[in-house]
C-alpha cells in the first residue's frame with residue numbers, strides 16, 4: 001500500500017525540481033508534521049529490533065510488528081546498528097513509502113577505521129602526521145560504510161587524550177590540539193567527500209573533554225578550566241565543524257559537574273552559537289537516560305522532566321535510552337519544553353537528511369557501492385597506512401632493516417592471528433580472505449623466518465626452551481610485546497601500564513641467547529616500555545596496525561618502506577606519571593632541572609618529570625642534521641626556517657616540527673606548543689631549505705572565554721621533536 005507521503009505532497013506543492021529541500025520547504029514540512037512525528041524524528045531505534053527483516057523479500061510482511069508500526073507511523077527517525085543492506089532497504093522503504101510524512105531514516109554505526117578493510121587505529125593514523133593519509137582514511141571509511149547498510153558513521157573521534165590509562169586514547173588523535181585539528185578536518189572531508197556514490201554523515205565525538213576523565217577511568221567526571229577546555233579540547237571539534245561535519249555526539253561524562261548530554265552551555269552557546277554548527281547532535285548510548293536514571297548522573301528526575309531538559313539543552317537524537325520515545329510528547333504537552341524547541345531540533349535532523357540527499361536517493365544499491373571503489377586499492381591503502389604509522393623507537397647497530405637472507409626467529413602471541421592487530425571497534429568489519437598478519441607479511445616480503453609462539457601477552461607460562469631453541473637457530477629474534485588489540489577502546493581503563501611478568505621474562509630469556517632482539521610493540525595505547533628500550537636492540541611501535549598491518553609492518557622491517565611515524569603522545573616513564581604530556585604549563589618552580597637532586601623544584605622523588613619518549617619523537621633508517629635554524633616575522637606570519645641534510649646512507653622522511661612558547665601571559669602557558677610541521681623526504685647527502693609559515697593569529701589563546709592575542713617574547717624551535725632543538729627568541 002503506497003501512501004502519498006507528506007514529503008511527496010510538499011514536493012508536488014513546491015514543484016520541486018530535485019528532492020533537495022530549501023529551508024522554507026523544511027519549515028513547511030515541519031509545520032505539517034504531527035507532534036508524534038516530530039518526536040519520532042528524534043528517536044533512534046536499535047537495529048536489533050529489526051532482526052529477521054533481512055529475510056523479507058519486500059515490504060513489511062513478517063517484519064517485527066513493533067518496528068513495522070513504529071516506522072510506518074513515523075515514530076522512528078534513525079536506527080543504531082549496521083543492519084546490512086537488505087534490511088536497510090526494507091526498513092527504509094517502510095519509512096519513505098508507507099509513513100505519512102515519508103521522511104527517510106538515517107542508519108548509523110561505528111565504522112571507526114573501515115568496514116571491508118581495517119585501517120590502523122586512529123591513534124596510529126595520527127602518528128603519520130600526514131594530512132593526505134587522514135583524508136584518504138576518511139574517504140575509505142565513507143566509501144565502505146554503505147556496504148553495512150549505513151549512511152552515517154560515528155567517526156572521527158577527536159578527543160584529546162593525555163592519559164594512557166584511558167583505553168579510548170586508541171580511538172583518538174593523540175594529545176596535541178593543533179595536530180588533532182588537522183586530522184579532524186581531513187577525516188571529516190574524506191568521510192563526507194562529494195565523490196561518493198552514497199553520501200555518508202560523519203560524527204565528531206565525544207563532545208567535550210572526554211579524554212580528561214579523572215584517573216584515566218572511562219566515564220569518570222571531568223573537571224577543567226574554561227581556558228584549558230577552549231585551548232586544548234575544543235579545537236579539533238571546531239576544525240571538524242568548519243570542515244562540515246553533519247553530526248556531533250556529546251559525551252557520557254559530567255563536565256565541571258554538568259553532564260554533557262544536558263549541558264546547554266557547550267551544546268547551545270558554544271557548539272551552535274560560537275562554532276556555528278548547523279547539523280544535529282546525537283546522544284551517546286543511553287546517555288540521556290543516564291542523566292536521570294537511578295544511580296546515574298542525577299541531573300534530573302527521570303521521565304518528562306529529563307526529556308525536556310535534554311531537548312532544551314540542545315540534544316537532538318536520543319540513542320537507545322527511550323527517554324524521548326516515552327516522555328518527550330508528554331513534556332511538550334505539559335509545557336515543560338516549548339514545541340518551538342522541538343521544531344528547531346527536528347529541523348536540524350531534516351537538514352542533515354536533506355544534505356545527505358536521502359529525500360532524493362533513500363535506497364542503497366550494493367553493486368553501485370562495490371563499484372565505487374576497488375577493494376584492492378583499499379587493501380593497499382591499509383598496507384601503506386600501517387607502514388606510515390609505525391614509529392621506530394630504537395635501532396642500535398643497524399639492527400633494522402632486516403638484511404636480505406637473514407634468518408629470523410619470530411616469537412610471540414598472535415603473529416598469525418589477524419584479530420590481534422585490528423584494534424578496537426571492528427564489530428562492523430565484513431570478513432574477507434585478505435589477512436595481513438605478521439606471518440603473512442614476512443612471507444610476502446620473502447623473509448626467511450620460523451615462527452614459534454612461546455608465550456602470551458598475559459601471564460601465561462613461558463616456553464623458555466622453545467624460545468632459546470628458536471633464537472639459537474636464527475640470526476635475529478623478532479619478538480612481539482604489548483597488549484591484545486581489543487584491550488584498548490571503550491571502558492578498557494588500566495591502572496598498570498607496565499609489561500606483564502611473562503613478557504619481562506621473555507625479554508630476559510631472549511637476552512640470554514645473545515642474539516639481536518627486535519621488539520615489535522603492538523598496543524592501542526602508550527605502554528611503559530622502558531625494559532624494551534633497555535634490553536632490545538631495536539623497538540618498532542606498530543600500535544594496532546589493522547587488516548593489512550602485517551604487510552605494512554613487514555615493509556618497514558625489511559626496509560621496503562623507511563619508518564616515518566612520529567609519536568603524537570608521550571610514552572610514559574611510569575604509570576604514576578600519567579597524565580604526562582609535552583605541552584604542560586610552567587609552575588612556580590623549575591620543572592626541568594638537570595638532576596632530580598635539586599630539592600625545591602617540581603619533581604618526583606623516584607623518577608623524571610618528562611615521559612620516556614616525547615611527543616614528536618621517531619627514528620628512521622637514516623640521520624638528519626638541522627642547521628641555520630631561524631624564526632622571523634613576515635607580515636602576518638611567523639616563519640620558521642632551517643636547512644635539513646640527510647647525513648645517513650638511506651633515503652628517509654623527516655617530520656620537521658615548529659614549536660613556540662609564550663613567556664608571559666595572564667595565565668600560565670604551555671612550555672611548548674606545536675604550531676606546524678612539514679614532512680621532508682631526502683636522499684642520502686641531499687639537503688633542502690625548509691620553511692614553515694605560521695599565522696601569528698594562530699598563537700592566540702583563550703583566557704576563559706576571552707581570546708587573547710600573542711604578544712611579547714616567545715621561545716621558538718624548528719626541530720625534530722618536542723624535547724629537542726636550538727631555542728630561538730622573537731618578540732611579537
Ligand code: GLC
Nearest residue numbers: 109110154205206284285490
Ligand atoms: C558507545 C560509544 C560511542 C559509540 C556509541 C554507538 O558507547 O561511546 O563512541 O559511537 O556507543 O556504538
